[in-house]
Amino acid sequence: MFNFVGGLVGLSIISWKLSIILLIAVPIKIYITNYFTKRKTTLFKELMIKIEKSNEWLGDALANIEIIKLWNLYTHSKNAFIDVQNEEISSRRTTIYNDKINNMISNAIGLIVNIMIYLYGALLVIKGEITLGGLFAFLSYSTTLISTISLITLVKYRTAEIIPAYLRYMEFLNLDEETLADTKKVSCPNRPSKISVENVSLVVDNKTILKNISFTINKGEKVAIWGENGSGKTSIINLLLGFTSPSSGSILIDEINLKDIDIDSYRDNVRVVAQHTKLFNRSIYENIDPQNNYSEQEIIDLLKEFNIESFLQSLRRESNVKIGTNGNKLSGGEKQKLSLLRAYLKKGNILILDEPTSNYDEESKKTFDKIIKMKTNHNILIIVTHNRETLREMNKIIKISNGTVDGIVTYEEFCEATS
Ligand SMILES: Nc1ncnc2c1ncn2[C@@H]1O[C@H](COP(=O)(O)OP(=O)(O)O)[C@@H](O)[C@H]1O
Ligand SMILES: [Mg+2]
Known part of the structure; x- marks a missing residue:
């Protein structure tokens, strides 16, 4: 945030008019990425439940393979398996779409901002409000600023899948009930009476x-x-x-x-x-x-x-x-x-x-x-x-x-x- 404000002050010294484009575009970009990050967390949580369900289904079917043979449940089992698999695949697809759309919008904003700076900058140069050197300085400086912001939001976006995975893992370990190496707990008396x-x-x-x-x-x-x-x-x-x-x-x-x-x-x-x-x-x-x-x-x-x-x-x-x-x-x-x-x-x-x-x-x-x-x-x-x-x-x-x-x-x- 501090870097961003500092960078913006630097840029507005070169041209405050051009800086307004950035001032508008950057929050929009952050807002959109935040939206997709939240969506990704939810989608990933759903995906894990689907994967778990399909693994559980498979494990259960394998454990009961005799019943499937004796009751001739092949077609029934196959259809049921296709259903759980489809659910998982569709959940995966939505997660991937979320990635792609976020990527596309992010790139598009970057591109639009650049084009606007070029066009408006050229206009300002023609009007004599800014020198050509000033425009190029602005361009290279603003590109650095935007890529720094992109990097931060990208890290946030990428880690969105870690949190649900971590929470599921904790649930799996059942830490509520069986806290591992909990220092608050007392040791059991040897040979309780x-x-x-x-x-x-x-x-x-x-x-x-x-x-x-x-x-x-x-x-x-x-x-x-x-x-x-x-x-x-x-x-x-x-x-x-x-x-x-x-x-x-x-x-x-x-x-x-x-x-x-x-x-x-x-x-x-x-x-x-x-x-x-x-x-x-x-x-x-x-x-x-x-x-x-x-x-x-x-x-x-x-x-x-x-x-x-x-x-x-x-x-x-x-x-x-x-x-x-x-x-x-x-x-x-x-x-x-x-x-x-x-x-x-x-x-x-x-x-x-x-x-x-x-x-x-x-x-x-x-x-x-x-x-x-x-x-x-x-x-x-x-x-x-x-x-x-x-x-x-x-x-x-x-x-x-x-x-x-x-x-x-x-x-x-x-x-x-x-x-
Ligand atoms: N994990 C569970 N979830 C829901 N109901 C359960 C669960 N475990 C047992 N029950 C129910 O609790 C009742 C007692 O089961 P259980 O203790 O296994 O009986 P018993 O060992 O005396 O035959 C049963 O009605 C059973 O269906
Ligand atoms: Mg019993």
């Missing part, structure tokens, strides 16, 4: 999924969460894992609010078997021990201890074979066992299991019970299950119904109520 859920409600998309849930679990306790499908059990587990935050109420770990705890330090204390097993397309060995803390022999010994003979064989035979995307080369039961062993080997005294044996055969369930029966003086065990044998081992059973706690009972009380 108490988890309290106090009046927790969870609302997603205006739908109340959990309402005023309260319970406490102390170290040494084994607790089951029991309830019908869709009653909210997994939603409670996701809250306990810090994957979602309560809409109201609080979750306290040794009296510290989970939202004030550095989430990574908390998760170092938690071992999980999720309801829907998530596995890497790597070897069985790498899946059991993703942090690479154990030797192959230690893992083999563990498998022996739990009598998972068939697993041991496949581990030996295929220790380097990848198990497929999300383990699709394994059976449902094998995947769950892998997930259980992975949780077993991780450090941390809070063990959370969400319907971990739903795909087990009877023999495997016995192995599982062996793990459940193990000493738990320092441990906290939370398990979502319907399995009577497992429920029998629990200190208390939290009954969930329609997103509320329907009672916290012992196994005996549970049997009385359901018999």
Whole structure:
């Protein structure tokens, strides 16, 4: 701005009449570029959403390729894909048009200004109001001034796409919930001894999924969460894992609010078997021990201890074979066992299991019970299950119904109520 005013003063000393052309043209140019810069930010934001949508669509289709084959959804899928692709292409086209139009107008203004200075300047020279040397000095000086302004607006225009990209990236990282290395957060107590859920409600998309849930679990306790499908059990587990935050109420770990705890330090204390097993397309060995803390022999010994003979064989035979995307080369039961062993080997005294044996055969369930029966003086065990044998081992059973706690009972009380 200072340079601009300074430059204009210099130019008006040569010829104030010619300077008026610049004084009018420059703000117009800045105004127009600003307009296109704003438009570009919006268009780019839209474009990113379209790209995300089309990638998401493709990922989903690939993950469900069997369904597409079995239900003969080829034409349907192809058309749907063309639709999402077209949306993306049209969004790209608009963004490119915006670039081109901005460029054209910008160049046109530059050209018009030059022509006007030439014509009006020539007139002034003829009239004797300015010398020919003065006109050329004005021309070269004003060209420098305009290109400086163009450069500044160009930088602004080019960076317009960075801001939405940055914001999307931050959203992607989910920094609201999981602030990385946040110095304001406290470290989780090592081996926490108490988890309290106090009046927790969870609302997603205006739908109340959990309402005023309260319970406490102390170290040494084994607790089951029991309830019908869709009653909210997994939603409670996701809250306990810090994957979602309560809409109201609080979750306290040794009296510290989970939202004030550095989430990574908390998760170092938690071992999980999720309801829907998530596995890497790597070897069985790498899946059991993703942090690479154990030797192959230690893992083999563990498998022996739990009598998972068939697993041991496949581990030996295929220790380097990848198990497929999300383990699709394994059976449902094998995947769950892998997930259980992975949780077993991780450090941390809070063990959370969400319907971990739903795909087990009877023999495997016995192995599982062996793990459940193990000493738990320092441990906290939370398990979502319907399995009577497992429920029998629990200190208390939290009954969930329609997103509320329907009672916290012992196994005996549970049997009385359901018999
Ligand atoms: N991310 C979500 N968005 C919207 N609704 C959800 C979401 N997750 C779960 N729900 C709904 O919340 C209810 C409880 O789900 P969930 O906790 O998975 O039940 P459960 O594990 O007891 O079978 C269900 O009605 C389900 O449709
Ligand atoms: Mg569930």
